[in-house]
Amino acid sequence: MALTARGARLTRQHRQEQLSIRARFLQELLRLFGLLDPARLDATTEPWLTAMVPLLRQHWQRSAAASAAYLALFLEAETGRPAPEPRLPRFTPERARAAQTSLLVTGPVKIRNLTQAGQPLASAVRVAQSTVAGAAGRHVLDGGRAVLLDPEPLDRSGVRYARVTDPDPCWFCAMMASRGYVYLSEESGGREASDRFAGPGMFKFHDYCGCTLEPTLDPDAPLPEDNARFADLWVTATRGLHTDAARRAFRRALEGRPLPGDPILAAA
Known part of the structure; x- marks a missing residue:
């Protein structure tokens, strides 16, 4: 935070x-x-x-x-x-x-x-x-x-960002928020993972998305409360898993069940 x-x-x-x-x-x-x-x-x-x-x-x-x-x-x-x-x-x-x-x-x-x-x-x-x-x-x-x-x-030298979600984010936005203050460039922002979302730059915002951003001058600053909750969920839900398997496990843990209208699928 x-x-x-x-x-x-x-x-x-x-x-x-x-x-x-x-x-x-x-x-x-x-x-x-x-x-x-x-x-x-x-x-x-x-x-x-x-x-x-x-x-x-x-x-x-x-x-x-x-x-x-x-x-x-x-x-x-x-x-x-x-x-x-x-x-x-x-x-x-x-x-x-x-x-x-x-x-x-x-x-x-x-x-x-x-x-x-x-x-x-x-x-x-x-x-x-x-x-x-x-x-x-x-x-x-x-x-x-x-x-x-x-x-x-x-002067944005050293300024990093965390994704701040709305109260009911989709699983992908929650996953990106779980990463904390890592957004410094398109690469660190997950360019390859988020290229299906609309918009240039290191952040992608899909239709219905209510996310915003929080800057920090200290990348080791404590995470915002929701971000910390998502980060903990990522650790517990994806232990031993990687890439797509980890993302699917995180989504299941967050939502409890697969839901229609997933923004990645809708924007693909």
Whole structure:
């Protein structure tokens, strides 16, 4: 965990604030989903996207601002010195296009594919509401993640990160969190293991993912409480096992049973 009690408290508050930002966004998303008429997809997709992308951008910026405030306060608490104000990233045209593509694929395209496969229209719409929420929520939280991983405003020499999960992470995110403060490069971040997840860099965040990050200047700092619990579970569940067998054993121990919708399978 953080070296100071204040730093640990700030990380908890930051995680909760990010999830609150996503929750407020999802409320607005569900309200605007009605603009997409499943019986008139060709006519209503463009107006729906026109309304959705600015809404996503607004909450992406809120996520980024919240992470910038957190990072400055966290580094000040951990070092005892005022920290440079983190740079707020821009919601670039490239980000807007990526968000629009996700919305299109998980919404109108999903409805069309499901109905063409014989699924009832009402059922297809419910599935699409869920997949749109999962993908769009990831894009919103990427605003805050972009701040935490931006190398420009601070000298990141020696700074490492731990993955901080939401209260109910998937087994893969829990496994990555169990590794603690090891994320310094793409290699140490598990590039080969996580290349099925969306996003560049050393961290991958899948649809529905609520994870964030905690930096540290001391890689030997105690782990956050949940990370320590996952680390203990990894040790006990995977003793004598390696690679895929170890991952399967960890998942069984965490979940108690295999579950559908595993993000690795879904993103493969």
